[in-house]
Amino acid sequence: MPPVKPSLQLAVAEEYPIVDAESRQLQGYINQFPDRDPIVIYEEETERVLKPELAGIATLLDMDFHPDVESLGQALARQRAEVADLLDKVGCRMAIAGTHPDSMPQTRTRVFTWYSELVGDVAVVARRLQIYATTFHITIGNPDLTIGVMNGMRYLMPHVLCLSTSSPLWSGELTGLKGYRQVLRDSLQRTNFPPTFESRNAYQEFLDTLIQSNSIGSSEAIRWDVRVNRDCSCLVVSVCDAVTKLDDLLTIGALLQGIAAFMASLIMNNQQFRTYDRILLMENKWRAMRYGTEGRLIDFGKEAEVPLNRLMWELGELVLPFAETLNGTRYVEKVHALVEGGSSADRQIAVWQSSGESMKAVVDHIVSESTDL
Amino acid sequence: MKRPELTLGVEEEYQVVDPESRELQSVISHFTNRNEATIYHRTISSELHQSMVELGTGVCRTPDEVMQELKSQREYIRDLAAERGLRIVAGSTHPVSRWEEQEISPYDRYQSLTSEYQIVARRMLVWGMHVHVGISDKAFLMDVMNITRYYLPHVLALTASSPFWGGLDTGMKSYRAFVADDFPRSGMPDVFGSWQEYEALANTLINTNCLDDTSKIWWNVRPHHTYPTLEYRIMDICPRMEDGVAIAALLQALALWVWKLRSKNLTFRLFSKDLIDENKWRAAREGLDCKLINLGTREEMPARTAIRELLSMLSEEVTELQIGSQVETLHRILETGSSADKQRAIYRDTGDLSQVVDFLMEETLVGLD
Numbered sequence: 001m002p003p004v005k006p007s008l009q010l011a012v013a014e015e016y017p018i019v020d021a022e023s024r025q026l027q028g029y030i031n032q033f034p035d036r037d038p039i040v041i042y043e044e045e046t047e048r049v050l051k052p053e054l055a056g057i058a059t060l061l062d063m064d065f066h067p068d069v070e071s072l073g074q075a076l077a078r079q080r081a082e083v084a085d086l087l088d089k090v091g092c093r094m095a096i097a098g099t100h101p102d103s104m105p106q107t108r109t110r111v112f113t114w115y116s117e118l119v120g121d122v123a124v125v126a127r128r129l130q131i132y133a134t135t136f137h138i139t140i141g142n143p144d145l146t147i148g149v150m151n152g153m154r155y156l157m158p159h160v161l162c163l164s165t166s167s168p169l170w171s172g173e174l175t176g177l178k179g180y181r182q183v184l185r186d187s188l189q190r191t192n193f194p195p196t197f198e199s200r201n202a203y204q205e206f207l208d209t210l211i212q213s214n215s216i217g218s219s220e221a222i223r224w225d226v227r228v229n230r231d232c233s234c235l236v237v238s239v240c241d242a243v244t245k246l247d248d249l250l251t252i253g254a255l256l257q258g259i260a261a262f263m264a265s266l267i268m269n270n271q272q273f274r275t276y277d278r279i280l281l282m283e284n285k286w287r288a289m290r291y292g293t294e295g296r297l298i299d300f301g302k303e304a305e306v307p308l309n310r311l312m313w314e315l316g317e318l319v320l321p322f323a324e325t326l327n328g329t330r331y332v333e334k335v336h337a338l339v340e341g342g343s344s345a346d347r348q349i350a351v352w353q354s355s356g357e358s359m360k361a362v363v364d365h366i367v368s369e370s371t372d373l
Numbered sequence: 374m375k376r377p378e379l380t381l382g383v384e385e386e387y388q389v390v391d392p393e394s395r396e397l398q399s400v401i402s403h404f405t406n407r408n409e410a411t412i413y414h415r416t417i418s419s420e421l422h423q424s425m426v427e428l429g430t431g432v433c434r435t436p437d438e439v440m441q442e443l444k445s446q447r448e449y450i451r452d453l454a455a456e457r458g459l460r461i462v463a464g465s466t467h468p469v470s471r472w473e474e475q476e477i478s479p480y481d482r483y484q485s486l487t488s489e490y491q492i493v494a495r496r497m498l499v500w501g502m503h504v505h506v507g508i509s510d511k512a513f514l515m516d517v518m519n520i521t522r523y524y525l526p527h528v529l530a531l532t533a534s535s536p537f538w539g540g541l542d543t544g545m546k547s548y549r550a551f552v553a554d555d556f557p558r559s560g561m562p563d564v565f566g567s568w569q570e571y572e573a574l575a576n577t578l579i580n581t582n583c584l585d586d587t588s589k590i591w592w593n594v595r596p597h598h599t600y601p602t603l604e605y606r607i608m609d610i611c612p613r614m615e616d617g618v619a620i621a622a623l624l625q626a627l628a629l630w631v632w633k634l635r636s637k638n639l640t641f642r643l644f645s646k647d648l649i650d651e652n653k654w655r656a657a658r659e660g661l662d663c664k665l666i667n668l669g670t671r672e673e674m675p676a677r678t679a680i681r682e683l684l685s686m687l688s689e690e691v692t693e694l695q696i697g698s699q700v701e702t703l704h705r706i707l708e709t710g711s712s713a714d715k716q717r718a719i720y721r722d723t724g725d726l727s728q729v730v731d732f733l734m735e736e737t738l739v740g741l742d
Contacts, residue, residue, distance in 0.1 A: 189654045195647055209648060279563060286557035
């Protein structure tokens, strides 16, 4: 096993849906990636209005890896505030959530560029995909260690998804799910849980098959909920809905950083987290999508359903010693309050119900939480 | 091991439409007042939406027998619909009608499905065809399931019949494949090391309250929860009855081929779900016009070529099962396209989706008295 300690630096790519301040309708979105230029994407009909004023947004986005959540939080707070100020100047707001509550993708004249490139001219699939994520990047270093950590982390992706759920409303419908974004996303290729890989070489062989058969150009076309970056030095976790509140985002970030440290430590001690069939993991993912923080997930070791909060206490015991060394204890401890208080999805549903099913009220609520810094 | 019987059974799900408006009609509770009512000598099953009707053949020894039974059942449901001035359609999506406007069947199973799966269930306005191949030996059934997964994208390409959805051209040949995969426990199964491994997994799901029984596993191919059959569910329904029968014959021949391999102590390479899903996406996206990957050589080849190679590989089984005429039908589909190709051609020529519905109504009745 690799003797090199994992580096465990943390970066976050946020997606910011842009809404019109008056109509609350979706206008476009801002997307960032740690390893390439950020992009600002507009609907065709609003491009002229938005583009000149927002050209500077890309330069505001934080691309850096941070040693701890504290430092990440400061950078993201500054970023969200600056982006919100710029949007305000053009009569727009950012409403950070996995879906826009009542944007009607079926009736749009044109799909966003990114998604249409993603799926070619598959119009309906693309139109469904106006979905937004918060993507966490955690450096590990050694490729075999990164693959090993990915194998172990698959199990905990539903747990993390529960905390981030923010897409209960879509196309003007109460979907009945807390995280409907994942249903939409999983209709794309190479999404959902990855298989397990014995080593970096086994992963490379898998990639080679896809590349040689012209299925993909590079590993960037792999969109699993947890995956590795191009040189297998970094984990990329994209299971989360776009996290509305920055405080919740930092809690999830600290938790993920701690989990990665825990998994790496196991491997370096010749242990590993048990791996389970994807079919079993999917059961927990469904429960996470459907019930969010109210879900009872299955502990497959015990073969029992367990409320999320209890699972989080158990996970906390494993992760906190590592979080302490990563300066993340304060944030990891907040996970229980997050579960008790509910995720963004729970609050959106509450606003929707208390406002007489007003989608505008829900958008206003999301905007308010997105900029509560 | 004794040669398995490889009997066949086919379930078809039909749309019920108004021939004037061409829209779906909610009728199932008028056809039957129970979840499953035997009327005449047939079992009509309700489905999730009120505009869906499912009928299944009995156990058939040959594709010719399947043809006779399907003919009889299509005539039966056609007449039942006609009594109310309605028509039936065998197609995997309705070109125009929208899921938001459909009624859910009033029966407990579907109300409970909708309660659990919410929007995912309400959007499930798709129709399929399921083919059962009788295999009583569980170990061999698992062999056939593992191995024949490889050829399911080929089968999907041949049957694709759902290019339109709620008035839109989806850009896909089988949009149903996407909608159906929204359910948990759907899509391509992973490989199982043995029947015992499958059973252990099913028991874990049942013990942890994920399932009451394995009827809620909706993979593209699955061991049936009641019958001693392997059930193939990946297919779009074929509007033309003879096309569906040809698919059933192909699946029967594949199972026989696996048995022959096994009796020679041979098997076929097993590929991961992730790789087979690449081919499935291509088949759903472009149907017979796609390129399928030979996962062994990592080379792409036109789907038509890959399917012709498959048919050629099965020539011995085709002879033994006397299914030459069904293989001719498959060659005809390769030449003229699947239903999705024909539907899109009509829309291209007329710009009118109601003409597509008319075409589907006609195709559904081809071969009936």
